[in-house]
Amino acid sequence: MSTPIDRARYLLLAGRPEQALQELGALPIDEAFGPPAMQVRCAALILLKRWPEAVEAARAGLAAGGPDPQLLLWLGQAEQEMGHPEAVEQALLGGLALDPGDVDLLCAYADLCVAEGQPDKAAQLVAHAAAEDPHAAVVFATRVRVAFALGDDREAERIGQEFVAAYPEDPYALALLGSANAVRGDARTAYSNYRQAAAAQPANEVLTDVAMEMRVAQHPLMRPLYPMRRFGPLQTWLAWIALTTLLRATGFRAVVLVLTPIWLLYCIYSWVVPPLLRRHLRRSLR
Structure with missing residues (x-):
């Protein structure tokens, strides 16, 4: 009984x-x-x-x-x-x-080290976990997070692909690979992976929202904004400032005068188009 x-x-x-x-x-x-x-x-x-x-x-x-x-x-x-x-x-x-070989404890400690800004120590811990059980889902997931922390987006994507190959229906594996795809600038594949993850967990609002963001990102109207999505708004602004400073310093002030209104239109586009597109796509799903 x-x-x-x-x-x-x-x-x-x-x-x-x-x-x-x-x-x-x-x-x-x-x-x-x-x-x-x-x-x-x-x-x-x-x-x-x-x-x-x-x-x-x-x-x-x-x-x-x-x-x-x-x-x-x-x-x-x-x-x-x-x-x-x-x-x-x-x-x-x-x-x-x-239990020094417990992969869950090792991976949890690696995640703590990532959160505390110690990615090298995290890499050592997850390597130990991988030696204990290389095919554990928690090991794959932590390896991806550690690769992101180390700034190795290509490695994060590669491990994410291995994770999905080993656990093709795991929504977290799909979401991690989608994140790696997005960081690498592949919005279409990122959307596909997040869409599958959201379909596997329809009650998960975070996955649903990110899938929508990925759908927005891979829309043709978002292609002009690729530099901002790939490198970030701040880095794009800094690149513009550096370019205009260089042009002025080398005597190309007329070029700056031509490019400035184009840049302002580009900024307005980046502020206006994404929210309008997001609203339109949400309505189309209703």
Whole structure:
């Protein structure tokens, strides 16, 4: 006969964390705060993104059952979402002391290093994780994020392609590859990947919004804005200032006078066309 904890675990695996928590509520007090129940509770709270409660559940589980790599991982994840990097590092190092080869802990620590501006250390950690389990989804994903942090967009795209090849229906793999495509200037492929990711998770508003942005980006009316999309508005402005300064310094002031109104029209185009196009495409989907 199944117990409330067994049923809660099943509900958790079925993606129903709220119901898993309700099932745990049926436990007697002496079991409700035991290590098995606290592990399920913590996992459910992580899925629900209830970070402070997840921290409390993880700490309660650790206090009741002693050090546990999985609870320490969840504790680190919740603390990171709450913006407590020192607590994150303490939790992850505690987990790695128990299991140095745990790829989830290694990748979580690599993500922390990326967030703290230490991409080289992150690369070492994810390399260790890849040596342990090169085909794990979390390893692929972290390798892509670390490549972005190192400024190697080509490598990020290459790893993203490997990730999708290994997990062709994983929406996060498709989204990461879409991001790499976009950074590399391939808006059409980026839109295709994000569209598939959004179709796999229609309730995910972030994926849906990014897919729409990718659709806008690959529209023919956006082609003139490629420099701004590829290099960023600030870099494009700086390039314009450098060009006009050089032209003035070399005696081509007349050329600057001709180019200036063209540049102003280009700026107006960049301000007006994207929001109008976005509105038009959203209406066409209704």
